[in-house]
Amino acid sequence: MSLRYALLAILRVGPLSGYDLQKQFHQSVGHVWHAPDSQIYPELRKMESDGLIEAEEQTRGVRGTRRLYHVTDAGEQAFLDWMAAPLDYQRVRDPAHLRAAYLEAATPDSARRFLEAHIVEWEGELAQWEGELAHIEALSNPMLTRRLSVTPEAERERTIAYKRFAYEGLVERARGEIEWARRGLSLVDRLYP
Template structure:
């Protein structure tokens, strides 16, 4: 269901083609919900067949064409409904912590290397997100500017604020992972002193 609502979130702002959406999933929404195009195209068809989207054939060049989707009223209602419905929490499935729980089976050097990789991975994410927040704050985000142009003035502050708030959440997650992995490195040293 989340893919569907990620698509709604993009399409309520302006109509897009499957290809446009797929590109968004490599950047903006992709930071909180990843999806390959092989999932996007069929989902759009399904949403259309359920009356939540309407697709329109648009000529593209002399012979080409593309299909642009926009959200119907029923679609908007479905999106709002999802927004107002409490999440169901899925049970944990966390390979990094699974591994950590049985680290006594790993070679200490391999364990160290993996914790360093964990730190590097999350440091990379942290950097990306800091950059995103900076872009939003100084108005240089193309994605957000298109979004704001289609948002009533009264809601613009909210739109920006919630984007920043989201990235801040991702940043605290990354910081927690980094701190945890650093403690892990110390622990390995202590246990293999």
């Protein structure tokens, strides 16, 4: 149930409509915590009814409306409380390593396809995260610059440093997965000469 904290993290920077939030989300924190629109809009409504955020209804054109959300004091506090609370770790459930452990039941071709797909999958993630990291280093991430503009000077270094730290971790994990799968491909070659 981290979705609401991911959303709060974005909204804390400044008010946004559900639509804008959703766009920002997919470009920033969505790389770490995926959620489809169909989950975001209802969650915003729930957060509103829980008093964490408030909406200001605006008219758009003649008939259209949009709801501009901002974080309440209770929402800010909820975010800080979450930050101070221990994280609950989910139990491991890893389909790739499950399959890898029983790969002798696959044909060599299937084994190779599986490992190649694993590489493709993690190369995709890697590219995204490296892109984010480059944006962070260059201060060209729009969310981050918006964030820094409302952040006191002394906090800016930390804000950047922690973002860099988080994405570096993801990049390393992706690299690890890719290396592992490459080793798997060599192993398949060795096992079926």
